[in-house]
Structure formats: structure tokens, C-alpha cells
Amino acid sequence: MAKTFEQRTETINDTEYVFQFPGLRAANEISDRCKNQFGVVQQTKIQEELFTHVIVSPKVDWDYFEQKKPEDYAQVIKIANEVFQGPFSGK
Structure with missing residues (x-):
């Protein structure tokens, strides 16, 4: 059976982001x-690895942050790094 990993959802500037520990x-x-x-x-x-493996939704890349949501970049990366550090609960 495939293991499912905890996800964390955060709303940043009216966009809902879903993060998952890989x-x-x-x-x-x-x-x-x-x-x-x-x-x-x-x-x-x-x-780039966080874009691919940790930020589940919406799918993001450099263009997403440079052209669509530059104001979200720092906060999204901060949270993605927190999630990437390991299993979490209660956040």
C-alpha cells in the first residue's frame, strides 16, 4: 500500500497553496x-525541487512567480522549506 503524506494548506494573498512532505x-x-x-x-x-515535489497545488514554476504572483514567492518558499524539513502535525 502506498504511503500518504500529510499535507498543509495555506492561503496567501487569496491563493490557496497545498504543500506535501515527499x-x-x-x-x-x-x-x-x-x-x-x-x-x-x-x-x-x-x-525547483520544491516546485515539483512539495508544492502540490497550484503547480508553480519560476514564470508563475515572476509573471503571476511575485508577491507570494517569499512566503510560499518559506512554507515549502518548512514542510520539506520533515513530517509535521498541527500546522
Whole structure:
């Protein structure tokens, strides 16, 4: 049976965003993919992974934030990072 992961829903500037923890293994694989040769996380890469694996709805990318919702960017990324850090409850 496939594991379902907890989701968190937040409304930011009248847009409802749904975030989901991708699972422990997936989170570690994402972290590994986003580090440079010195082990430093590359922000562009990690945010692209958050767009794909953590922000479930609406589907977002760089154009979404640059052209449609620039005012949401900082808050959405902050919450996506919180969710990405691991299982959560009560938020």
C-alpha cells in the first residue's frame, strides 16, 4: 500500500497553496541532488525541487512567480522549506 503524506494548506494573498512532505527517502535524495561539489545547497536547484515535489497545488514554476504572483514567492518558499524539513502535525 502506498504511503500518504500529510499535507498543509495555506492561503496567501487569496491563493490557496497545498504543500506535501515527499517522504524521508525522497527528501534525502532531493537534498543530495541539490548540493554542489562542496556540499553547499544550491538555492535554484532546491527551489525547483520544491516546485515539483512539495508544492502540490497550484503547480508553480519560476514564470508563475515572476509573471503571476511575485508577491507570494517569499512566503510560499518559506512554507515549502518548512514542510520539506520533515513530517509535521498541527500546522
